Amino acid sequence: MAGKTKLSLIAIRIASIYAAFGCLWILLSDKILLLLVQDADRVNRLQTYKGWFYVFVTALLVYGLIKKHLRSQQLSHRRYQRLLNNIADPIYLADSQGNIIDVNNSACEKLGYTREEILGLELNDIDADANLHEWSDFINTVNNDHSFSLESHHKRKDGSIFPIEISAYIFDEDQNRYCLGVARDITMRKRTQELLVQSEKMSSLGELAAGIAHEINNPLSAIMGASQNIYNRIYADTDKNIATAAENSISLNDMRSYLNKREVNRMLNSISDSGLRASKIVHNVLSFSHKAVKQLCICEINELLNETIELISNDYNLNKEFDFKQIKITREFGKDIPQICCLANEIQQVFLNVLKNATEAMSEKNYEKGTAPELILRISSKESKVTLEIEDNGPGMTEEIQNKIFDPFYTSKEVGKGTGLGLSISYFIITDLHHGQMSVTSVPEVGTLFTITLPSRVEEKCS
Numbered sequence: 001m002a003g004k005t006k007l008s009l010i011a012i013r014i015a016s017i018y019a020a021f022g023c024l025w026i027l028l029s030d031k032i033l034l035l036l037v038q039d040a041d042r043v044n045r046l047q048t049y050k051g052w053f054y055v056f057v058t059a060l061l062v063y064g065l066i067k068k069h070l071r072s073q074q075l076s077h078r079r080y081q082r083l084l085n086n087i088a089d090p091i092y093l094a095d096s097q098g099n100i101i102d103v104n105n106s107a108c109e110k111l112g113y114t115r116e117e118i119l120g121l122e123l124n125d126i127d128a129d130a131n132l133h134e135w136s137d138f139i140n141t142v143n144n145d146h147s148f149s150l151e152s153h154h155k156r157k158d159g160s161i162f163p164i165e166i167s168a169y170i171f172d173e174d175q176n177r178y179c180l181g182v183a184r185d186i187t188m189r190k191r192t193q194e195l196l197v198q199s200e201k202m203s204s205l206g207e208l209a210a211g212i213a214h215e216i217n218n219p220l221s222a223i224m225g226a227s228q229n230i231y232n233r234i235y236a237d238t239d240k241n242i243a244t245a246a247e248n249s250i251s252l253n254d255m256r257s258y259l260n261k262r263e264v265n266r267m268l269n270s271i272s273d274s275g276l277r278a279s280k281i282v283h284n285v286l287s288f289s290h291k292a293v294k295q296l297c298i299c300e301i302n303e304l305l306n307e308t309i310e311l312i313s314n315d316y317n318l319n320k321e322f323d324f325k326q327i328k329i330t331r332e333f334g335k336d337i338p339q340i341c342c343l344a345n346e347i348q349q350v351f352l353n354v355l356k357n358a359t360e361a362m363s364e365k366n367y368e369k370g371t372a373p374e375l376i377l378r379i380s381s382k383e384s385k386v387t388l389e390i391e392d393n394g395p396g397m398t399e400e401i402q403n404k405i406f407d408p409f410y411t412s413k414e415v416g417k418g419t420g421l422g423l424s425i426s427y428f429i430i431t432d433l434h435h436g437q438m439s440v441t442s443v444p445e446v447g448t449l450f451t452i453t454l455p456s457r458v459e460e461k462c463s
């Protein structure tokens, strides 16, 4: 509306100047001519030139005025373009059929198209959630000057998708309807939200689990202790055992033979194995608890990682059919990595869990000829944060599994093989105990990448 009024004012101004000049010319030109020239013949001849002169001067005047206004319009258009192109968020202008008719530079950069390419596209080419029919229905039913905002997903030229939040405005111009939208990339916001939810979940679950584990610990110790005692009273040749057997007129060997034949020894072993397994779970769950006394120390993350690898290679019997030493390990450690202030044992526990998972996953993949299990370990630092990446070329995971792996007790392993606590404890150690971040990205059949970010050492906090 304001633009329309401004254009009318410019037109009225040009017309008024033209009219004023014309009137003055009609009123004054003859009088001035008669004052300057007295000869009637010459006045007649000059009348013809006067007309030409009038046309020439007014043409010049109109040209000057129009040029001045066009120039000011061009300048304001350039200013507006510069403004749009320097906004970091992508801006799109679409018509009611969903054709993209204008964009700023950021839109081209974010989606990986040139301006010419993007202007030939429709909304559903760049928005993974858009439906052109619904779009037309929507834009044609809402009122002029309607504003709205929504979350959606944008699609880059290479096919990758990222979440966005759009603030849009619908308006009419020249009897057509348009939508102007500003799209903000909310990938980081979404990730932070997910991390917060996960961390909240882990905190409350940790407290609850630690409470239950504490309660289970006592009866479990009684079961383990009693089964050990039963074993000792049957199979140890102690004086007391021999004397009590004699008192009851039975031989220890006959009794052992009977119990072995009735598989009581196997049952005792099974009680003891199951008890050990349960106490391992209790021990793991208790490490969620805030109450345990833990010692902070200043460490080099690469040393902690190398020590863990050493530990796995020499002592850790990860998988009988798979030797950790068969894995090719590539280290890409950056220079001048700052130290971190951490609970060294807990951080090593995290590395151990992630490396153990990677090894177990890779042992289940059939590698094609020319390929072999490989771990790539990267350490880098940026803005007072140290980042460790552990990448394997194992079987990878679907998105559905990736969403569950940090949940306590989620395991894809057979019953009795995995507790499903390794990653949830690791997540808790990194996010809750160290205020860091832990995330995963994985592509089925290609591999998995775990990223762990820890704050670098802050002296006063570590003392």
Ligand SMILES: Nc1ncnc2c1ncn2[C@@H]1O[C@H](COP(=O)(O)OP(=O)(O)OP(=O)(O)O)[C@@H](O)[C@H]1O
Pocket (backbone or CB within 6 Å): 353, 357, 358, 359, 361, 392, 394, 395, 396, 397, 405, 410, 411, 412, 413, 417, 418, 419, 420, 421, 422, 423, 424, 448
């Ligand atoms: N590098 C990986 N590649 C493929 N799948 C993985 C990888 N790391 C973890 N997983 C999946 O995540 C699940 C959960 O792992 P987590 O360490 O929490 O438990 P677990 O390994 O099953 O049990 P535990 O750690 O007690 O042995 C695994 O069962 C597996 O399906």
Ligand SMILES: [Mg+2]
Pocket (backbone or CB within 6 Å): 353, 356, 357, 418, 422, 423
């Ligand atoms: Mg594990």
